[in-house]
Amino acid sequence: MTALANASWVSPVGDDPRPAAHPADLTLAAAAGRGDATAAECFVRRAIPIVRKVARAIIPDPVEHEDAQQLALIDVLDAAPTYRGTGPLDHWIRKVASRAVIRHVRKLRSTQVHSLDEHDDARETSMRTTMLDSLPRSLEHYLGELPETQRLAIVLRHALGHTIAEIAELTEAPVPTVLSRIKKARQELRRSIQRDLNLGTKPMASTS
Amino acid sequence: MNKNAEDFDEARWRRLADADAAEEPLSEADREFLEGFVPRSTAARAEAQLFSAMARLGEDDWQDEEAANSPLVDATVQHVLAARHRAAPATQGTTPTMARRRWTVTGLAVAAAAVIIAWLGLRPSEAPSEPTPDASRIARADDVPEPAASSSAAPEPEPGVVVPDPAPAPAALRVASGRLRDAEGRALVAEAAVRGVVQVDSERACLGIEQATACFQRGARLELTEDRQGLTVLEGVGTIDVPVPIVAGVLVVQIAGERYTMASPVTIETSVYDLKRARVEVTNGEVELRDAEGKTHVLAAGAVRGRTKTAQIQPPDAKTLLAKARASRSASDRVAAIAHYESLLRHHPDHAASHAAMVSLGDLYLDTHQPAAALGWFQRYLDEGGGSLAQEASIGRIKALRALRRETELQQAIDAFRERYPSSRYVDPLGK
Numbered sequence: 291m292t293a294l295a296n297a298s299w300v301s302p303v304g305d306d307p308r309p310a311a312h313p314a315d316l317t318l319a320a321a322a323g324r325g326d327a328t329a330a331e332c333f334v335r336r337a338i339p340i341v342r343k344v345a346r347a348i349i350p351d352p353v354e355h356e357d358a359q360q361l362a363l364i365d366v367l368d369a370a371p372t373y374r375g376t377g378p379l380d381h382w383i384r385k386v387a388s389r390a391v392i393r394h395v396r397k398l399r400s401t402q403v404h405s406l407d408e409h410d411d412a413r414e415t416s417m418r419t420t421m422l423d424s425l426p427r428s429l430e431h432y433l434g435e436l437p438e439t440q441r442l443a444i445v446l447r448h449a450l451g452h453t454i455a456e457i458a459e460l461t462e463a464p465v466p467t468v469l470s471r472i473k474k475a476r477q478e479l480r481r482s483i484q485r486d487l488n489l490g491t492k493p494m495a496s497t498s
Numbered sequence: 499m500n501k502n503a504e505d506f507d508e509a510r511w512r513r514l515a516d517a518d519a520a521e522e523p524l525s526e527a528d529r530e531f532l533e534g535f536v537p538r539s540t541a542a543r544a545e546a547q548l549f550s551a552m553a554r555l556g557e558d559d560w561q562d563e564e565a566a567n568s569p570l571v572d573a574t575v576q577h578v579l580a581a582r583h584r585a586a587p588a589t590q591g592t593t594p595t596m597a598r599r600r601w602t603v604t605g606l607a608v609a610a611a612a613v614i615i616a617w618l619g620l621r622p623s624e625a626p627s628e629p630t631p632d633a634s635r636i637a638r639a640d641d642v643p644e645p646a647a648s649s650s651a652a653p654e655p656e657p658g659v660v661v662p663d664p665a666p667a668p669a670a671l672r673v674a675s676g677r678l679r680d681a682e683g684r685a686l687v688a689e690a691a692v693r694g695v696v697q698v699d700s701e702r703a704c705l706g707i708e709q710a711t712a713c714f715q716r717g718a719r720l721e722l723t724e725d726r727q728g729l730t731v732l733e734g735v736g737t738i739d740v741p742v743p744i745v746a747g748v749l750v751v752q753i754a755g756e757r758y759t760m761a762s763p764v765t766i767e768t769s770v771y772d773l774k775r776a777r778v779e780v781t782n783g784e785v786e787l788r789d790a791e792g793k794t795h796v797l798a799a800g801a802v803r804g805r806t807k808t809a810q811i812q813p814p815d816a817k818t819l820l821a822k823a824r825a826s827r828s829a830s831d832r833v834a835a836i837a838h839y840e841s842l843l844r845h846h847p848d849h850a851a852s853h854a855a856m857v858s859l860g861d862l863y864l865d866t867h868q869p870a871a872a873l874g875w876f877q878r879y880l881d882e883g884g885g886s887l888a889q890e891a892s893i894g895r896i897k898a899l900r901a902l903r904r905e906t907e908l909q910q911a912i913d914a915f916r917e918r919y920p921s922s923r924y925v926d927p928l929g930k
Contacts, residue, residue: 346556
């Protein structure tokens with residue numbers, strides 16, 4: 291960490307007149323962006339939990355989210371020099387990672403390219419489910435019933451805490467469309483829960 | 499609370515929750531109600547629990563797995579730093595030796611060219627002239643023109659334009675023995691010019707510049723800079739030997755982020771697995787080293803850089819190699835992905851992922867237009883018992899045979915596939 295300790299405060303975007311609200315984070319990102327291996331490692335370790343959450347939240351398939359996670363980490367480290375320090379680094383990482391994961395999902399959908407060895411590995415894994423004592427089915431089950439666009443919008447909003455404007459940017463959709471997707475998704479989730487309760491599906495009181 | 503009041507409160511709670519999700523402003527009273535509301539009905543409790551759980555979606559017990567993250571961290575950092583290094587070698591700093599050079603800076607484009615030359619470590623009296631036709635073969639000391647002859651032909655610089663000091667044309671690193679493979683899968687044999695990333699494809703292969711040689715074992719990956727005089731050891735075990743002074747310039751070797759400038763007699767032995775797992779031992783002569791922080795050292799015979807015991811230099815574990823292969827593949831760096839998968843198979847043949855990696859390798863070789871190599875990996879996967887990827891391996895084999903125009907075997911393979919997997923989704927695209 292010597293390099294970091296000695297690093298002087300240098301804005302990676304010199305023409306931005308705003309003072310950095312997070313100078314320590316800016317120093318770390320700038321050092322990682324300059325190719326300092328120690329800083330890069332520190333930066334990636336900081337990013338891993340955020341990127342992993344993003345990948346797991348957006349992509350239900352455990353095989354695919356491993357791939358997306360790796361790709362998003364590369365993108366986050368690659369983009370480190372563009373962090374301005376005006377907002378929290380964690381939030382910036384989350385946004386870059388969300389963009390990378392969404393792009394990866396689109397690529398998968400369009401090309402149907404799969405990494406074969408990873409599919410083999412998947413034989414040993416299973417879809418993680420979150421069973422809750424008041425819910426008849428798992429969270430993942432309910433989310434899986436939503437149309438893809440609604441699922442993505444509500445996950446970005448509630449699981450990853452993005453603003454409506456950010457979701458619009460990330461999903462390349464107008465703000466009213468995003469609002470509509472979130473509203474419909476919430477309604478659909480309520481309807482599904484009510485349907486299961488009406489059918490007498492027994493709530494499962496365990497978490498796996 | 500009576501039923502009607504309960505229903506009313508739940509309706510208000512849902513309305514406010516929807517508004518909050520849509521970033522609509524809430525009054526202080528509404529905010530207080532929303533945050534303090536305790537759902538009573540079964541449906542409302544389930545709904546509240548679902549949205550609460552959604553906030554934790556994607557989180558798990560992995561958060562404490564610091565050690566388990568290491569392969570991922572290593573793979574990511576190495577991949578990005580290596581990519582940056584490849585993309586912008588001109589941004590590297592200069593050694594104190596080079597700092598003695600007098601540059602005149604005014605033109606950006608020429609400056610960039612000059613920095614590249616500086617990065618390559620040309621000596622003060624050298625000039626960045628174009629390689630002469632003679633430079634296309636392995637240069638010998640007596641082939642190299644005198645510096646004065648070269649500099650006399652150099653045009654007069656524009657005022658204020660960066661022009662390095664005059665020097666003879668540098669010789670190029672070429673294949674001296676053995677066989678290498680370039681990024682397009684072409685085999686490079688003796689006398690072939692080398693550039694970009696290459697991999698040793700025989701038991702041992704040597705690159706040469708004048709009398710100097712860089713010999714590496716099978717699987718080693720090396721990168722040659724554009725003008726073919728700078729060598730980066732990405733991975734591999736080998737020896738670099740400069741038996742007599744290099745007349746046409748210097749050989750600059752990058753190992754694990756550090757730069758060795760070789761001009762006078764020196765021999766180094768090196769084992770490199772990645773930026774952290776590298777060892778360099780000077781066995782003869784001395785060499786100038788610039789470390790990652792830009793400090794210069796002179797290493798004499800017996801000096802060891804990196805790990806001090808050979809036994810400590812071990813190949814990365816299977817998980818790390820797999821992570822590297824995936825990272826490279828995700829980033830469309832197929833050459834690196836191939837190298838990492840092959841390294842996985844070479845160092846960890848019994849690991850669970852190694853068997854499946856054969857199909858990935860076949861796939862990658864098909865992608866890089868090397869059907870013969872692809873065929874070998876698909877066949878090996880099938881010969882070693884197949885597995886859940888047998889269909890993919892069989893289809894890959896068919897594609898490789900088609901690319902190789904081995905029509906008889908191709909038809910047999912298609913027939914066999916149809917018979918074995920009649921309802922496979924791959925059957926229709928096969929045609930007759």
